[in-house]
Amino acid sequence: MRRPRPAGGPERLTTFSDGVYAIAMTLLVLDVSVPPDLDDAGFHTALRGLVPNLGAYALSFVVLVGFWRDHHRIFRIVRQIDSTVVTLCMFGLGVTALLPFPTTLVSEYGRDPASVAIYSAAVAALSTAHLGLLVVLRRRPWLRTEEPMPEGVWFAADLGSTAVVFLLSVPAALVFGPGVMWAWLGLIPLKTYLGRRTRFPDTDTYAGAPTDRG
Numbered sequence: 204m205r206r207p208r209p210a211g212g213p214e215r216l217t218t219f220s221d222g223v224y225a226i227a228m229t230l231l232v233l234d235v236s237v238p239p240d241l242d243d244a245g246f247h248t249a250l251r252g253l254v255p256n257l258g259a260y261a262l263s264f265v266v267l268v269g270f271w272r273d274h275h276r277i278f279r280i281v282r283q284i285d286s287t288v289v290t291l292c293m294f295g296l297g298v299t300a301l302l303p304f305p306t307t308l309v310s311e312y313g314r315d316p317a318s319v320a321i322y323s324a325a326v327a328a329l330s331t332a333h334l335g336l337l338v339v340l341r342r343r344p345w346l347r348t349e350e351p352m353p354e355g356v357w358f359a360a361d362l363g364s365t366a367v368v369f370l371l372s373v374p375a376a377l378v379f380g381p382g383v384m385w386a387w388l389g390l391i392p393l394k395t396y397l398g399r400r401t402r403f404p405d406t407d408t409y410a411g412a413p414t415d416r417g
Contacts, residue, residue, distance in 0.1 A: 213281045216292055217274075223296045224271045230303040231260050231267075234310055259310035263302055266326060269394075270299070273333050273362060280340065282348045287339050295332030298325055319381045323372035330366035337362060361397040365390060 234256045237249045274295075281288070305325045308318035337359055340347055368390055375383040 211284065213278055213284050213288075216284055216289065217278050220274060220292060220296060221271075223299055224267060224274075227299050227302055228264060228267050231263050231306055233303070234307050235260055255313055256310040259306050259313070262309075263306040267299065267302065269365075270295075270329055270333065276358075277333065277336050277340070280347050283346050285343070285346060288336065288346065291332050291335045291339065295329055295336075298329040298332065301325060302329075313381055316376045316380050319376040319384060320373045323369040323376060323383075327366050327369035327373070330362055330369065334359060334362040334366060357397055357400040361394055364393055364397065 235253060237246070237253065241249060284292075302325055305318070305322035308315075309322050312318040368387065372383050372386065375386075
């Protein structure tokens with residue numbers, strides 16, 4: 204197997220990634236607002252109208268937190284990066300930065316199947332990018348630290364379950380309507396189970412450097 208030239212350590216990439224996730228999470232809240240100078244009736248109507256916005260905000264915030272956590276779990280075992288790792292990360296971060304847009308579509312046009320399909324496609328793409336990172340690191344051991352990898356099958360299943368559910372939601376939303384969003388709740392017990400089966404190194408390691416608890 205051709206061994207690509209490493210492009211250095213992962214520290215700058217992980218710092219940049221943290222910034223993108225933080226900005227994307229912050230942008231989600233921009234859709235949650237009430238117009239000024241409303242009378243009592245208009246104020247209460249506006250508050251009721253915020254329910255879809257708050258629901259979409261909560262959903263996307265939880266999604267981004269989960270992906271940010273997975274990103275850190277993956278990079279705990281990274282010692283060096285190469286062009287493939289950078290490309291996959293940039294693709295994933297591009298989708299991350301874009302996620303506030305499909306979130307707005309779901310909050311404003313949640314009854315339109317196309318909005319749910321677009322949101323599902325974005326989440327599936329981000330999950331696929333993380334799964335690709337895990338595959339690359341498994342096939343290129345020179346990029347990893349000496350710490351053992353997490354249980355590959357279970358961690359891959361954890362990442363892949365999100366990709367599969369949301370990818371299938373794209374045609375399902377177009378055929379059956381936006382009600383397919385309720386199927387996403389099934390990921391909660393599934394990912395909880397898979398997350399418990401995934402074992403990580405006992406020592407706290409980030410970007411290849413052990414941390415000092417003391």
